[in-house]
Amino acid sequence: MPASHSLYEVFLRVAQDGSFTAAAQALGYTQSAVSRQIQTLEDEWGTALFDRLPRGVRLTEAGRVLLPHAEGMRNRLRTARAELDALRSLGGGTLRIGAFAAADVSLVPHAMAVFGDRHPAVTVVHTEGPTAKHVALLAEGGLDLAVLSTPAGVPLSGPELHHLLDEPMYLALPRAHRFAGRPRLRLAELADEDWIEGAVRPEQTLLAPALASGFRPRVAFRVNDWTAKQGFVAAGLGITVLPALAAGAARPDIALVPVDRADLPCRKVYAGTPRGRGHSPAVGAFLALLRAAAERLATPAR
Template sequence: MAAMPDQHEFPEVSTVWLRVFLEVARHGSFTGAARTLGWTQSAVSRQISSLEGALGGAALFDRLPRGVRLSEAGRVLVPYAEAVAEALHGAVRELAALREVAGGRLRFGAFATADAGLVPQALAAFRARHPRVHVTREEGFTPVLLDRLSAGHLDLAVVSTTGRAPLEAYELHHLLDERLYVAVPAAHPLARHEGPVRLSRLADADWISGGSRPEGTLLDAALRQGFRPRVVHVVGEWTAKQGYVAAGLGVALVPALAAASVRPDIRLVPVLDEGGPARAVYAATARGRSLTPAGVEFLGALRESAVTVTSRTMA
């Protein structure tokens, strides 16, 4: 009897051979298998011989005067061949579901103010169209989201240019350009101002910002207009910033994406855009890494949401 391959070896077995093997086992003859497969009997015989050779030469069938019968080795192989066939069928089903966005997963992240309106609207539309896709979401600052994207933990990230993170390594899908507003207390002289204002009118104001330095924050806009704002309170969370403004402790810059959630005891005054928009918002993907079908569909939903948000908050 020929020796079986060493247990540590991985035999090179064609899935075609396994398919032919299962058909022969099911029909009990090379002729029946050949008819089902649309092959010649000799072709079926060659596939079985090749499989037997790859598995160490053990006969998988006893040749009878009429047909064949599984040998002991053949009976051992059947459940393994069936498991391989079922695994391949499962892979084909899952791949088809991915193509049709009827399954799979979507992992994305977004910065905080994008979560105020842009992302929820897009996610609601996506979930309505593709309810079987498993969605996970993260919130964070742009540099952190880009690091997560590079590491393969996210498929897509909604980011902005404010964070001064290097964007050259990513594919950027433009969503919108944000107008800036300055938030002032209801009793502030600018609260009754008609039309946009230059930030230079607030050069002597106390500012509330998410960082102690203007660079890399919305206050970059002030630097472009020739003055360095005096940051007196560092407040990261947007609703807390509103509380500080309402209490008269300073003024703050507000991006258009957050404008819809402003509290009634503060006022938003549009900033005169000199030198371009304060920031652009993108959906970023890793360069050289193909976006999944679910990701492509979500990107489309983000673009639709961006059109709606732009018309509502930045007209």
């Protein structure tokens, strides 16, 4: 029997037409199929719902009691089907996404803007925070998709990972800095500089991969926000590492110089989805837009 008609919808059609045969014709079933469905419903409720007459059928008292409840069930099923159809066609529903701060500079906003233009009926809920927070939310079912990052060589376990890009690192320098025009820099050349980082301990910053080689930066100021870091650099208070995703919105009064990848390898950037769960159409559509946005991200020219 087609899944588009429930037992209650068959019951209501028989009650309306007063005939198994007429209901079968209206629903596109055989008369025997309709009869079996009504018998199944009667067995479920433990009572006859129709009196079988020489010509057609008539609701019993039990059938009349069930009638308004069946109508309510039919209406709820119609609503559920409409909502599920909307999810399948991206005509409704909610998409919950998360991203680390640098990804929110250009990568994620671009994908969100295109997604909103194409699928305006889908509500997008956005959460910002570090990768560890989003990995936990994915595991708990609190997010449908998150943009995650991890240093090269450091595994990221838990979610299903979809590679987006390998993100190079840049040094943000004051425009007047002696190295501002260099095509590439080694960190050893900057050993005497003051650094502006998100934590006093270098192990907790983007400079962590360089520590194994003996490099020890002198962190002069702790600043978390990417825009604020650039302000400190522009004022000549120090230098900082700027990932490529944040470098796309760099201030015009600072210079960006690539870091030698022997010192700071590219950071891995992924879209993460809950492991073991199928992707909704909205997740699939947003993931495709993230991939397209990652491909279009150009190396900033400074």
